[in-house]
Amino acid sequence: MQFWSGTAFLPTRDLLGIAPLLDEAGFTGMFTSDHLIYPRQLNTPYPLTGDKPPWPPETEWPDSWVTIGALAAVTTRLRFSNAVYIVGARPLVEVAKQVATAATLSDGRVELAIGTGWMREEFELLGQDFDNRGPRTTEMIHALRALWKGGWVSWQGEYYSVPEMMIEPHPPAPVHILCGGDSDVALRRAAEHCDGWVGLAYKWDDAVSVVERLQKFRTQIGRGEEPFEIVLSLLHAPSVDLYRRAEDIGITGVMCAPWRGDRYREGIEKFAEDILAKV
Template sequence: MDFTVGVAMTPLDQLPGIARTAEECGYSSIALPDSLFFMEQQTVDYPYTPDGSRMWTADTPWVDPLIAAAALGAATSTIRFYTQVLKLGSRNPVLLARQVGSVANLTGNRFGLGVGIGWAPEEFEWCGVPYARRGKRVDEMIDVLKLVLGGGMVEHHGEFFDFDRMQMSPAPSEPVPFYVGGHTDIALRRAARVGDGWTSAMIKFDDLVGVIDRLRILRDEYGRGETPFEIQAVCVDRFGRSGYAELADAGVTDIITVPWIFDGHGFDSPLEAKQESLHRFADKYIHGKDPV
């Protein structure tokens, strides 16, 4: 099982140091979040908190995850990066294919694309995209992205997107993995049908087990039960060696963690404190040096 470092709401100047330390310590990946902007008034509830409120403010730092992946890729040599998750619904898939292909090439295929629809109507409408029928549009966007990133001269004539024969070069020399987020049954079906894995928001263990079981059923339905498939989890009630063993037994392949939180450090804590936490967590759980 792999361990990935989540860096949501981290000051931007700390990201290169965190990435280099995570690589040194043996973490597999950096999970890069996505947030376009903070609207003063939200018209729908945020789906992953009990009261629907956001966990960040107008001043919380964010960076475009594709730009971050390219920058951090230049500062490291082996650690991977994936978006967790990029909000597809407000973006154009042709432009996005250019960006994703560039990041994959610049990082030496150390990039995975975690995707979701997006939850806020404002993110769609203020970017010139209708909120209605967003799920169907995202399904077609994934088709377009995979088509263009596959290389060669391609064309697409769909319900939402239409273009004649064209080619983007260079194509990634390896397929870019797609990880699909979302906890609804529609999202799980999307992950089972087209994803190389599923990635969670904050979730409790019992709910996570139910999702993994459902994904197994759906992947069998789509004839994909034997293909490799990652389960990337942000589990909020299983920690420590025994907790991580439970997650592995349940089918989790990648635990997304924020080690400095366990040491009482906040998102705006100094870089040095976070680096010490990265080392401490890795020694205990990745390398098994420190008995529990």
């Protein structure tokens, strides 16, 4: 079982101190979250509420790849990924460059977890089409893999055309791509095109249901026996039994924040003693 910590809603400056603590304690990695801005005039409804998002406009959302680069520099084994990065809001080559650079600086300790996004204003601010973000995201998965191969690379698809070029540095090893979202479309995208899936926070029965749906799609396309990451958060008190049951149904990683307030060291060390050492 892998154990990941999120970074959402934490003070940006605190992350530089938290990452080494997680590294020393034996955690698997950290997930960054992604929002570019909070527009004063926000017309796009937040999907989970149908209204405004549940965080205030001044909430800090540090850039994912600047953050990952900084955290990689103060750790030695901790891995980094996203929950999730909205690739379709950015130009393809920019995403390829950012991830490849982070993978190189971290000596391969990077995965890319993608989402299609919900805020139209962010896409329009960056000059990207919001309405076709789903199929563009799917194409980007394959285009990114092509652009990360090293040497002369190119891509020709329905939405993106990249002439032959070198884009260096390229990742030292293949970068795993995971997909977020728990709609049928998102789960199928993960099952067919990705190396894994990243979910939200679920009660046990809901977690079982979404994992079963995901496994059904993987079986339908003939990928049921291939290695595949399934990472989510469980809305239950941490326990050895909980995580062992999660592992039994195919969950490979859980997201957790083992602290209260700013008492990071105490919470991380206790979680490592009570859970990590036994699971």
